[in-house]
Amino acid sequence: MTVITTEAFVIGSINLKESDRIMSFYTKEEGKISAVGKGARKSRKRFACSMELLDHLNISYFKKEGKEIYSLSSVDLIHSISHSQIDLKKIALFSYIVELIREFSPPGEANNDIFDLLIWFHRITLVESEYMLIICIFILKLLLYSGFAPQMNQCCSCSSKVDGKEYFFSNEKNGILCSKCVEDKCHDKPINLGLIKFIERINSSGTNMLERIKLSNREAAYLFKILDPYTRLILEKKLKSIDFLKEVFREG
Numbered sequence: 583m584t585v586i587t588t589e590a591f592v593i594g595s596i597n598l599k600e601s602d603r604i605m606s607f608y609t610k611e612e613g614k615i616s617a618v619g620k621g622a623r624k625s626r627k628r629f630a631c632s633m634e635l636l637d638h639l640n641i642s643y644f645k646k647e648g649k650e651i652y653s654l655s656s657v658d659l660i661h662s663i664s665h666s667q668i669d670l671k672k673i674a675l676f677s678y679i680v681e682l683i684r685e686f687s688p689p690g691e692a693n694n695d696i697f698d699l700l701i702w703f704h705r706i707t708l709v710e711s712e713y714m715l716i717i718c719i720f721i722l723k724l725l726l727y728s729g730f731a732p733q734m735n736q737c738c739s740c741s742s743k744v745d746g747k748e749y750f751f752s753n754e755k756n757g758i759l760c761s762k763c764v765e766d767k768c769h770d771k772p773i774n775l776g777l778i779k780f781i782e783r784i785n786s787s788g789t790n791m792l793e794r795i796k797l798s799n800r801e802a803a804y805l806f807k808i809l810d811p812y813t814r815l816i817l818e819k820k821l822k823s824i825d826f827l828k829e830v831f832r833e834g
C-alpha cells in the first residue's frame with residue numbers, strides 16, 4: 583500500500599450507505615482518481631472541510647495495487663469557490679466544467695497543464711463575470727492539452743494559409759475549411775478571421791496571459807455554438823450538464 587499526498591480539485595461525489603462518499607478528484611500527481619471517504623458526510627475530525635465541487639484541496643490517500651478506488655485519509659482546504667455568491671449560472675458553469683474534465687481525462691494520468699487550467703479557472707471566476715468567454719477559453723485549452731486542438735492556421739483540406747477570406751468550421755475535419763473546400767455550408771458554421779485569431783491566441787498563450795484576451799459576449803456565444811458540437815463529436819456523447827447550461831445562459 584502506498585500513500586499519496588497531492589493537491590487536488592473535487593470533480594464529483596456520490597453518496598454511499600451510512601455516511602461514506604466516493605469522491606472524484608483531479609490531482610496534480612495522478613490526474614483523475616476516485617477515493618472513498620469513510621464517514622466523509624459526517625466526520626469533520628477526519629475531513630476538515632465539506633469537499634464541494636471544484637474545491638482546491640490538499641489530500642492524502644492510500645493506494646492499493648489493482649484497486650481502482652482508493653481510500654481517502656485526509657483532506658485540507660486550500661481554496662473554495664463554491665461558498666461565495668453562488669447562483670444558478672455558477673452552478674451550471676461548475677457542473678459543465680467538471681463534466682468536461684471527467685470526460686476528457688483518462689484515470690491515473692497526470693497532466694500539469696490541465697491542473698494549471700483548473701487553478702486559472704479558480705482565479706478567473708472570482709474576478710470575471712463573462713462566463714461564456716471563460717467557458718470558450720476553458721474548452722479550447724482543454725482540447726489543446728488533451729491533443730484535440732482544431733487546426734486553425736490553414737484549411738484542413740487544401741492546406742492554404744488563412745488570408746482573410748471566408749472560412750467554415752468543420753467538426754469532421756477537425757478545423758477550418760476555406761470557401762473552395764467547404765461542401766456543406768448549412769452544416770459547417772462560418773467562422774470569421776477575428777474568431778480564428780482569437781483561438782490561435784488562446785492556444786499560444788500561457789494561463790497567466792489568458793486574462794488579457796477578450797471577446798464580446800455575442801462572439802463568445804457564437805464560438806460556443808461551434809465548440810459544443812465539436813467536443814460532443816470527440817467525446818462521442820452528449821454531456822449531461824449541457825441542457826442546464828444552455829437553459830441558464832439563454833435566460834440572460
Ligand SMILES: [Zn+2]
Binds near residue numbers: 737739763
Ligand atoms: Zn481549402
